[in-house]
Amino acid sequence: MRKLALSDEILMQIDKPARYIGGEKNSVMKDLSSVAVRFCMCFPDLYEIGMSHLGIQILYDMFNSFEDTWCERVYSPGMDLDKIMRERKIPLFALESQDPIRSFDFLGITLQYEMCYTNILQILDLSGIPFSSKNRTWDDPIVIGGGPCSYNPEPIADFFDLFYIGEGETKYRELLDLYRKDRETCASREEFLHHASHIDGIYVPSLYETTYKENGLIESFTPIYDDVPKTVRKEVVKDLSDTYYPTSPVIPFIKSTQDRLVLEIMRGCIRGCRFCQAGQLYRPVRERSLEVLKQYARELIKNTGHEEICLSSLSSSDYSGIQELLYFLIDECKAKKINISLPSLRIDQFSLDVMNKVQDVKKSSLTFAPEAGSQRLRNVINKGLTEQDILHGSHLAFEGGWNKVKLYFMLGLPTETIEDIKGIGKLCNEIAKEYFETVPKEKRNGQKIQITASTSFFIPKPFTAFQWAPMNREEEFREKAYQTRLGIMEQLNQRSIKYNWHDTDVSVLEGVFARGDRKIAPVIVKAYEKGCIFDAWNETFKYDKWLEAFDECNVDIDFYTTRVREDDEVFPWDFIDIGVSKKFLLREWHNALAEKVTANCRDKCQGCGAASYGVGFYCHC
Amino acid sequence: MKCRVKFSKFGPVKFIGHLDCxxxxxxxxxxAEIPVKYSEGFSPHQILSFAFPLGVGMQSQAEYFDLELVSLDGAKDYNANLNREMCEGVETLGFYLLPDKAPNAMASVAAASYRITFRNDKANQYLKEAVEKFISASEVISEKETKTGIVKRNLKEAVYEIAERDGALIFTADASSAGNVKPSALVNALFAPYFEPMQLWEMEIVRLEIFQRNADGKLVTLIDGLERIS
Structure with a gap:
């Protein structure tokens, strides 16, 4: 039996001790004497959040398929345990072996959202690893980052020895081989990092220097050695049907936020919405073959005993085999008493039929994401969904017995006017009207139409057409949320409409981190020292402390958020090549301002640049 | 048809609570593809009921749950098949056929026995003496706070067997839904003359067996007289 790192005394007084004991079904134990590389994979948030993430499961499965490597996991200790570990100087440990993180060869941290940045420092701090790459020695693991936020790694560059840019399945073997060779030949840590910079997709922040102009903009970003590449190109998996997939994922004892099987059907998105970062980062579109997916589904069901399965992709309706796949799953799952959790499908006859087959009589709600209230603004953001689509979809659904509609919008999109904001209320009202016209009173069975409109605040992200766009100020956001509410209250059917909006504070910080540069790192350290941690959680988020930290570090928030960027500005993330060219994004930015819609990948190639990978499902030009 | 499954739970999984278990x-x-019966209705679930929830921090060598099956095809492999799906520390110890008219596991529970060792010097020092004192006392009152106020109870009537063995406390006590004696409550009553109540983590508790009463009123295990099918 494994010995735990924490005593019974501690485990009996903290919340959810099962977070820290490992030993879950399908977790991997290896014999240390047969292992050459120890890798610890980290999701810097609570266990039940991190365990829901497919990316780590894929890499965990891949690493452990390497005979010489043992991959383990670590998550952020909750606030209760965090306090105890600091008081008693207990080093952070990995779940499987319960050994200290500091004794590992690699610590891989996945960066899924900006608001986890102080938790990276928590992980390093509790592990006893220096925050800054330059202060580490071979006594410390190589700290490597990956995931969506690593596409602008600059605000946190100082905390990492390496970043892996792109999909992890391709280059880790090469990196581990290099590591083994360099350790055997007693290379220095610096030498190893230097060698690693020659591997495609690997970015070594310490080997680059940034100079700034007087106005704070980047003047140059250059490697300090001639043989270090000037740009780092994103890695992509060439064939999704022939790669690693975790068909025996670790099954948590406690309920994770996604307590279900995940079937990843495709990567990339044909849609090209101009605010969406994922839509650009994961280009080109690649599909996993139907036969492989059917096989995976069968194995997953067999290996886990999960009671629910869901599909994962950016836009499942666009998967070319979606009908056959869903009908297959319906058959397969019905017999085995497994729920299908439907992805957000475009609402049409097919999806309603599928929903009818998999959902019970208590019909769940329909979801639309128009993102903007007016057709004009939807053209600006290149969201193909029209009012007619929404009303027609709703009509079909109301006929089928649904009476709940959820709508998602963003406030603060570029060029937004009061008319666009008022459009949100009007659109909701039209849907309610559609309901009353579609369903005669005697057929409503005393039910009412329920429309829920939610708004989030738009945050410009790197590698989107809107990377040039100024973000709104907090006051503007609040005013716009207020106007949205007023706009809804003016409607005839306002009693059928519920309105939710998100808080503004977190959005401001997310805006800074998203397009930040290396000057942000000291602010993150300062905020952490002031007690900021778990910033993604309302109950622990301390906005005042963050403002103090910015102030004390002399960093101007507006420079990163609300400033107007020129077309030729050098961005901190320009050295990363995701395949999609800056030229294309700029063209899209101008198209946005001209309210011009761009066709999706399936209808017409726009020459974004991702075709250069030679593997895009729709890249035939 | 119904069957009763016995399992044990040791090691780090003692921190997995009842619902998660x-x-x-x-x-x-x-x-394991055991042909379990599902409930009717819109969200069908397995017809499965546990005899007696095991508290967080406790280990057990004899836990039970009842399972309704749709068939007994290949029944002799059920135990091996289910065991293949276990994790470190959990082991299934057999499937037993349950007569249709048998009361469910939870309603049957009458008593349970435990073995407790202590991470507390005073407890180890006074254990022998405290047990002797308990045995010779005419009544040992334990107080329990409930919604309606403090309820007093004579533990002598609810503890059927108690002994010190090799530095451990071993006892059998009432575990019926109306009169369950919590191991920690007994321990604290036992040591009340000597020192302040202990924390839960200072006791290493292992449940040894769960009992029902047979027709003669005698305590027998929950699988007493049942046919083992796997």
Whole structure:
């Protein structure tokens, strides 16, 4: 039996001790004497959040398929345990072996959202690893980052020895081989990092220097050695049907936020919405073959005993085999008493039929994401969904017995006017009207139409057409949320409409981190020292402390958020090549301002640049 | 048809609570392809009921749950199949056929026995003496706070057997839904003359067996007289 790192005394007084004991079904134990590389994979948030993430499961499965490597996991200790570990100087440990993180060869941290940045420092701090790459020695693991936020790694560059840019399945073997060779030949840590910079997709922040102009903009970003590449190109998996997939994922004892099987059907998105970062980062579109997916589904069901399965992709309706796949799953799952959790499908006859087959009589709600209230603004953001689509979809659904509609919008999109904001209320009202016209009173069975409109605040992200766009100020956001509410209250059917909006504070910080540069790192350290941690959680988020930290570090928030960027500005993330060219994004930015819609990948190639990978499902030009 | 499954739970999994343990078994039963019966209705669930929830921090060598099956095809492999789906520290110890008219596991529970060792010097020092004192006392009153106020109870009537053995406390006590004696409550009553109540983590508690009463009123295990089918 494994010995735990924490005593019974501690485990009996903290919340959810099962977070820290490992030993879950399908977790991997290896014999240390047969292992050459120890890798610890980290999701810097609570266990039940991190365990829901497919990316780590894929890499965990891949690493452990390497005979010489043992991959383990670590998550952020909750606030209760965090306090105890600091008081008693207990080093952070990995779940499987319960050994200290500091004794590992690699610590891989996945960066899924900006608001986890102080938790990276928590992980390093509790592990006893220096925050800054330059202060580490071979006594410390190589700290490597990956995931969506690593596409602008600059605000946190100082905390990492390496970043892996792109999909992890391709280059880790090469990196581990290099590591083994360099350790055997007693290379220095610096030498190893230097060698690693020659591997495609690997970015070594310490080997680059940034100079700034007087106005704070980047003047140059250059490697300090001639043989270090000037740009780092994103890695992509060439064939999704022939790669690693975790068909025996670790099954948590406690309920994770996604307590279900995940079937990843495709990567990339044909849609090209101009605010969406994922839509650009994961280009080109690649599909996993139907036969492989059917096989995976069968194995997953067999290996886990999960009671629910869901599909994962950016836009499942666009998967070319979606009908056959869903009908297959319906058959397969019905017999085995497994729920299908439907992805957000475009609402049409097919999806309603599928929903009818998999959902019970208590019909769940329909979801639309128009993102903007007016057709004009939807053209600006290149969201193909029209009012007619929404009303027609709703009509079909109301006929089928649904009476709940959820709508998602963003406030603060570029060029937004009061008319666009008022459009949100009007659109909701039209849907309610559609309901009353579609369903005669005697057929409503005393039910009412329920429309829920939610708004989030738009945050410009790197590698989107809107990377040039100024973000709104907090006051503007609040005013716009207020106007949205007023706009809804003016409607005839306002009693059928519920309105939710998100808080503004977190959005401001997310805006800074998203397009930040290396000057942000000291602010993150300062905020952490002031007690900021778990910033993604309302109950622990301390906005005042963050403002103090910015102030004390002399960093101007507006420079990163609300400033107007020129077309030729050098961005901190320009050295990363995701395949999609800056030229294309700029063209899209101008198209946005001209309210011009761009066709999706399936209808017409726009020459974004991702075709250069030679593997895009729709890249035939 | 119904069957009763026996399992043990040792090691780090003692920190898995009852509900999570149940979810663990639901998944394992599904993965093992045991032909379990599902409830009717819109969200069907396995017809599965545990005899006696085991508290967080406790280990056990004899836990039970009842399972309704749709068939007994290949029944002799059920135990091995289910065991393949277990994790470190959990082991299934057999499937037993349950007569249709048998009361469910939870309603049958009458008593349970435990073995407790202590991470507390005073407890180890006074254990022998405290047990002797308990045995010779005419009554030992334990107080329990409930919604309606403090309820007093004579533990002598609820503890059927008690002894010190090799530095451990071993006892059998009432575990019926109306009169369950919590191991920690007994321990604290036992040591009340000597020192302040202990924390839960200072006791290493292992449940040894769960009992029902047979027709003669005698305590027998929950699988007493049942046919083992796997």
């Amino acid at each position: 149940m979810r663990f078994f639901q998944k394992a039963i599904k993965a």
